[in-house]
Amino acid sequence: MLVELLFRAILLRILGRVFGLRWGLVSSALLFGAAHLGHCTWLAAVEIAINGGLVMGLSYMATGRLWMSVGLHTAWDFTEDSFLGVNSHNGFLLSTPAANRSDVLTGGAFGPDGSVLATIVGLLVIVLITSVRKRQLFKKAT
Secondary structure (H helix, E strand, O other): OHHHHHHHHHHHHHHHHHHOHHHHHHHHHHHHHHOOHHHOOHHHHHHHHHHHHHHHHHHHHHHOOHHHHHHHHHHHHHHHHHHOOOOOOOOOOOOOOOOOOOHHHHOHHHOHHHOHHHHHHHHHHHHHHHHHOOOOOOOOOO
16 A cells, blocks of 8 residues: 555656656656566566556556555455465465576566566556546546
């Protein structure tokens, strides 16, 4: 919740007012990805900027409510940790990278969050959100 409050309700709104909503969204997403660089690869940080930054930011902008991005972030983390067992290694379906597979496809040691497949899913969600709410998204500051 604190992460969403900081990056969406505070940073996105401030950057949106200073640079315009599009650049505010992109800037806050890049900062969100960069905040993860201490424990992930550059590819994973880009994916996090897309899924964690753009998708969560757009969901906040589309609804004007913080609960949407909080809910999506919580659901994403729950699915990875409790269902796929990415960080906890005791999920319902255990997800471990295969040694003979590319880190680009599997996310490597960081897990599926750092894969190009997660990026594709994030881009599809971005297209969905923007196509549904295209008229309202960038008209006024959130």
